[in-house]
Amino acid sequence: MAQEKTYIEDIERTLYDIKNVDKSKYKSQSGLTEDIIRDISARKNDPDWMLEFRLKSLEVYNQLSLPNWGPDLSELNMDEIVTYVQPDAKMTGSWDEVPEDIKETFDRLGIPEAEQTSLAGVGAQYDSEVVYHSIQEDLVKQGVIYTDMETALHEHEEIVRDHFMKLVPPKDHKFAALHGAVWSGGSFVYVPEGVHVEIPLQSYFRLNAAGAGQFEHTLIIVEKNASLHFIEGCSAPKYNVTNLHAGCVELFVNDGARLRYSTIENWSRNMMNLNTKRAVVGKDGVIEWVSGSFGSHVSMLYPCSVLKGENAKCEFTGVTFASKGQNLDTGASVIHCAPHTSANISTRTISKAGGKATYRSAVKVTKNAPYAKCSVNCESLMLDDISRSDTLPTMDIEGDEADIGHEATIGRISDEAIFYLMSRGVSEDEARSMIVRGFVEPIAKELPLEYAVEMNNLVNIELEGTMG
Amino acid sequence: MEKLLNIKNLQVTVADKEAEDTSKEILKGIDLQVNKGEIHVVLGPNGSGKSTLMNAIMGHPKYEIAGGSLEFEGEDLTELKTFERARKGIFLSFQTPEEIPGITVENMIRTAKQAVTGENIKVVKFRKELKAAMKELQMDESYAQRYMNVGFSGGEKKRNEILQMLMLQPKLALLDETDSGLDVDAIQIVSNGVKKFHNEDNACLIITHNTRILKQLNVDKVHVLMQGKIVAEGGPELIEKIDKEGFGFLQGAE
Amino acid sequence: MNKEIFSEIPMRTWNWLGVNEAVVDKDLLVESQNLDIKIEADHQEKMLVEYRKESYGIVNINIGENASLKLTQLQLMPQDCDHVNEINVVLEKKARLQLVAVETGAKSFASKVNIILKGDKSQADVSLLYFGDGDRSLDMNYVLEFQGRKTVGNLEVYGGLMGESQKIFRGTLDFKQGSKQAKGYEKENVVVLSSGVRNRSVPIMLSGEDDVVGNHAVSSGKINEDKLHYLMSRGLSPAEARKLVLEAAFNPVLELIDDEALRQEIDSYIKERLENE
Numbered sequence: 001m002a003q004e005k006t007y008i009e010d011i012e013r014t015l016y017d018i019k020n021v022d023k024s025k026y027k028s029q030s031g032l033t034e035d036i037i038r039d040i041s042a043r044k045n046d047p048d049w050m051l052e053f054r055l056k057s058l059e060v061y062n063q064l065s066l067p068n069w070g071p072d073l074s075e076l077n078m079d080e081i082v083t084y085v086q087p088d089a090k091m092t093g094s095w096d097e098v099p100e101d102i103k104e105t106f107d108r109l110g111i112p113e114a115e116q117t118s119l120a121g122v123g124a125q126y127d128s129e130v131v132y133h134s135i136q137e138d139l140v141k142q143g144v145i146y147t148d149m150e151t152a153l154h155e156h157e158e159i160v161r162d163h164f165m166k167l168v169p170p171k172d173h174k175f176a177a178l179h180g181a182v183w184s185g186g187s188f189v190y191v192p193e194g195v196h197v198e199i200p201l202q203s204y205f206r207l208n209a210a211g212a213g214q215f216e217h218t219l220i221i222v223e224k225n226a227s228l229h230f231i232e233g234c235s236a237p238k239y240n241v242t243n244l245h246a247g248c249v250e251l252f253v254n255d256g257a258r259l260r261y262s263t264i265e266n267w268s269r270n271m272m273n274l275n276t277k278r279a280v281v282g283k284d285g286v287i288e289w290v291s292g293s294f295g296s297h298v299s300m301l302y303p304c305s306v307l308k309g310e311n312a313k314c315e316f317t318g319v320t321f322a323s324k325g326q327n328l329d330t331g332a333s334v335i336h337c338a339p340h341t342s343a344n345i346s347t348r349t350i351s352k353a354g355g356k357a358t359y360r361s362a363v364k365v366t367k368n369a370p371y372a373k374c375s376v377n378c379e380s381l382m383l384d385d386i387s388r389s390d391t392l393p394t395m396d397i398e399g400d401e402a403d404i405g406h407e408a409t410i411g412r413i414s415d416e417a418i419f420y421l422m423s424r425g426v427s428e429d430e431a432r433s434m435i436v437r438g439f440v441e442p443i444a445k446e447l448p449l450e451y452a453v454e455m456n457n458l459v460n461i462e463l464e465g466t467m468g
Numbered sequence: 469m470e471k472l473l474n475i476k477n478l479q480v481t482v483a484d485k486e487a488e489d490t491s492k493e494i495l496k497g498i499d500l501q502v503n504k505g506e507i508h509v510v511l512g513p514n515g516s517g518k519s520t521l522m523n524a525i526m527g528h529p530k531y532e533i534a535g536g537s538l539e540f541e542g543e544d545l546t547e548l549k550t551f552e553r554a555r556k557g558i559f560l561s562f563q564t565p566e567e568i569p570g571i572t573v574e575n576m577i578r579t580a581k582q583a584v585t586g587e588n589i590k591v592v593k594f595r596k597e598l599k600a601a602m603k604e605l606q607m608d609e610s611y612a613q614r615y616m617n618v619g620f621s622g623g624e625k626k627r628n629e630i631l632q633m634l635m636l637q638p639k640l641a642l643l644d645e646t647d648s649g650l651d652v653d654a655i656q657i658v659s660n661g662v663k664k665f666h667n668e669d670n671a672c673l674i675i676t677h678n679t680r681i682l683k684q685l686n687v688d689k690v691h692v693l694m695q696g697k698i699v700a701e702g703g704p705e706l707i708e709k710i711d712k713e714g715f716g717f718l719q720g721a722e
Numbered sequence: 723m724n725k726e727i728f729s730e731i732p733m734r735t736w737n738w739l740g741v742n743e744a745v746v747d748k749d750l751l752v753e754s755q756n757l758d759i760k761i762e763a764d765h766q767e768k769m770l771v772e773y774r775k776e777s778y779g780i781v782n783i784n785i786g787e788n789a790s791l792k793l794t795q796l797q798l799m800p801q802d803c804d805h806v807n808e809i810n811v812v813l814e815k816k817a818r819l820q821l822v823a824v825e826t827g828a829k830s831f832a833s834k835v836n837i838i839l840k841g842d843k844s845q846a847d848v849s850l851l852y853f854g855d856g857d858r859s860l861d862m863n864y865v866l867e868f869q870g871r872k873t874v875g876n877l878e879v880y881g882g883l884m885g886e887s888q889k890i891f892r893g894t895l896d897f898k899q900g901s902k903q904a905k906g907y908e909k910e911n912v913v914v915l916s917s918g919v920r921n922r923s924v925p926i927m928l929s930g931e932d933d934v935v936g937n938h939a940v941s942s943g944k945i946n947e948d949k950l951h952y953l954m955s956r957g958l959s960p961a962e963a964r965k966l967v968l969e970a971a972f973n974p975v976l977e978l979i980d981d982e983a984l985r986q987e988i989d990s991y992i993k994e995r996l997e998n999e
């Protein structure tokens with residue numbers, strides 16, 4: 001119990017500090033300046049090299065322009081970027097300010113009250129601390145490190161330094177650079193050689209750490225022949241007052257290791273979700289992505305797998321559900337850099353009520369990857385004729401020993417399937433939602449039960465009122 | 469005897485809303501009565517309208533009723549939606565069952581059973597029943613967890629239809645060529661399933677080209693459908709005659 | 723050299739893939755030869771376009787109601803020339819287009835084809851054969867736009883690549899809102915014969931209409947080993963077997979070329995290149 005307390009106290013102190021920061025001075029400045037970065041860094045007590053890193057990232061950020069492809073980002077006011085960077089605006093909100101529809105969704109998903117306030121960013125505490133600590137003890141015995149990024153930066157500085165933004169360098173794109181400059185919070189996991197973490201780890205830190213959920217950094221290292229299942233987020237809508245999310249996830253899967261990274265993302269509908277996720281996989285290693293995108297106003301999310309070691313594998317399973325007012329541009333990319341690497345990408349997208357869903361992917365096979373194998377399958381379901389569904393895959397293959405297949409379909413729910421279900425006594429509305437749930441089943445079955453149930457609830461909520 | 473299904477002068481057209489061409493009349497006045505406890509057989513060459521009759525009874529939206537009446541237990545069916553007809557106790561074993569990815573056989577049947585009975589079905593008891601029924605039909609248990617008909621062979625799809633019939637216990641079972649494309653053993657299994665299902669309180673209307681499935685069943689009445697009309701009716705002896713001579717001798721009957 | 727964008731895909735993607743636009747020498751685009759054709763309602767026509775000299779050819783076609791056109795376009799440019807070509811077609815109600823395109827020549831070429839299925843029940847069947855060897859560069863951008871109801875569009879592409887050739891094929895099925903009950907199908911099969919090849923494919927499907935059926939499939943791989951084995955077991959040498967398999971792969975397009983002599987010409991042209999490999 002003593003241990004738990006220390007941890008909670010830390011969190012509380014951070015909160016206290018933030019509450020005392022005078023925010024008005026940020027607001028008075030328009031651009032993102034070196035001073036602001038220095039200030040963020042100082043408050044976080046960064047080592048010098050991290051301050052350097054942040055400042056370099058800022059330089060890169062100022063040089064890069066917005067992507068000339070993908071969804072329209074003009075709603076983001078880049079001149080006022082600093083207003084997005086305000087540390088922890090979400091903590092300053094109050095329960096009263098949380099939009100009604102989000103509160104309602106919490107209730108219907110059956111999320112307990114304490115958790116609701118936490119998810120909405122107005123509560124400081126979350127019951128899972130307790131859960132977290134009991135897990136922690138067990139993991140410590142096996143040598144697993146699981147902590148928040150700030151703590152890791154101080155307690156495991158060398159490891160962080162060797163890996164931080166090595167996979168996603170700031171020059172990758174403007175939001176990666178922004179992330180490098182202002183990142184805050186996130187999770188750090190280190191699994192030593194040969195250790196199999198039996199229970200899925202969840203990113204509790206997101207909910208609590210300062211600035212978390214906006215520019216959080218996730219760094220996971222799974223050493224040789226070790227394995228881990230990491231779950232990011234949950235299906236309740238996360239509400240932030242500020243509306244830019246530019247997180248970064250870096251996953252190092254070493255030889256023979258296996259990592260499953262699951263996400264059910266349901267950001268509130270005002271969020272611009274520009275998240276960068278990348279994994280590098282060693283010889284015989286496996287990365288498995290399970291990715292559900294339901295929330296946000298605009299998303300750009302394409303987890304990338306770099307298959308660097310011979311025989312490395314990637315499995316990607318994704319579901320995207322775009323509804324009214326949403327433009328969800330999601331997908332995946334795979335880079336085959338070694339012989340006999342293989343990848344399987346399977347995605348489902350649904351669009352309704354004017355929502356726009358885009359599947360975008362890239363499969364690159366380099367000269368060094370003979371006998372690479374990749375199969376891509378994407379299916380799109382449109383629930384009405386005011387929505388959009390676009391599929392834009394690219395394959396770039398060098399060499400003559402690769403075996404690459406791609407298949408995509410687009411369409412609506414078949415009348416015959418509805419008739420079949422109705423002939424078994426199922427009402428028309430239920431038949432439609434059964435078919436939609438069946439459509440996303442490939443991802444549901446990859447999730448732990450409680451998440452699968454939540455995702456189904458989510459689909460049901462989405463479908464209500466639009467069917468029949 | 470209690471009347472279950474009562475069809476009078478039924479005319480059915482295919483409604484292709486998009487086509488400029490006028491809709492095509494497929495059934496041109498059908499009369500058919502099925503009582504509780506009976507087994508009826510509909511014979512007829514390909515394209516004569518047998519499946520159309522089944523689809524019309526089940527309320528397929530593509531098939532429009534242009535005239536006549538369609539009653540079940542004395543109640544007009546024509547205004548009821550497909551699922552409402554199913555809840556009244558009508559079951560159709562499809563000639564080509566749909567593949568529905570993502571919905572397991574178990575989930576499908578349990579959902580249907582809840583819908584049809586209006587009761588919450590307890591999982592444990594249900595699983596037991598399902599297992600028993602699958603055993604009866606010599607279906608591997610693992611099929612309960614597979615997606616509806618996805619990757620099933622033709623025979624497996626048909627067995628899956630009969631499985632649903634056994635589990636849902638309808639009052640009237642419509643079997644549209646459930647025995648087509650099956651090998652001898654599979655026909656035997658399906659036929660056993662139908663035999664087990666049939667009792668004094670329900671009825672079957674069977675479309676078939678294969679008289680083998682009828683061997684163990686006590687057929688009450690045979691109807692021969694040609695070009696959208698019933699051209700001959702009789703007892704089981706009609707089956708044998710057609711089996712031997714084909715439909716040729718009936719051409720004149722039109 | 724002075725470059726200019728010749729064609730772009732309807733929706734951009736990552737720049738590093740280099741597929742967003744086709745860039746060609748400005749000089750190539752200075753002067754074009756235009757061919758404007760209108761097929762009157764209810765007429766049936768056949769046309770043959772051959773490219774054998776350095777040129778920028780543009781073919782604009784309108785196919786009237788109930789009319790049909792079979793257009794065969796053969797690009798058989800010498801190996802040392804660059805080339806660009808363009809086809810734009812609009813189909814009226816119930817109009818039909820059959821496009822047979824062969825791209826086997828030129829050192830470096832870019833082609834764009836834009837087909838608009840404007841009228842209800844119009845249909846376009848496109849068959850494309852491309853073949854690249856040496857250090858040639860092939861760039862193709864095909865777009866089928868579905869506007870009318872019950873429109874049908876098929877895009878079948880057969881390719882063979884060897885040497886150090888580089889190829890980009892972009893094929894778009896674009897279902898516009900209102901194209902109810904449209905059906906679109908796209909397929910690209912590429913056979914890769916040597917390790918120096920760079921092969922890029924961008925099969926795009928865009929939809930603003932739910933009541934459509936769209937499918938696309940791409941397969942890229944080396945020549946089917948089982949087939950080779952079968953042929954060699956009948957006494958063919960590996961080279962002969964490869965030739966035969968590739969010919970078989972191209973047949974769906976070759977057999978659509980009506981002129982026997984032209985078909986022979988393309989066939990022996992490809993054979994000769996295979997010989998030299």
Ligand SMILES: Nc1ncnc2c1ncn2[C@@H]1O[C@H](COP(=O)(O)OP(=O)(O)O)[C@@H](O)[C@H]1O
Binds near residue numbers: 520
């Ligand atoms: N959905 C449909 N659209 C158009 N024509 C149909 C449709 N269904 C059936 N038909 C036509 O109706 C006739 C009878 O078909 P069907 O009832 O399937 O015959 P059977 O089951 O006796 O072989 C055939 O000519 C068939 O082509």
Ligand SMILES: [Mg+2]
Binds near residue numbers: 518563645
């Ligand atoms: Mg039939």
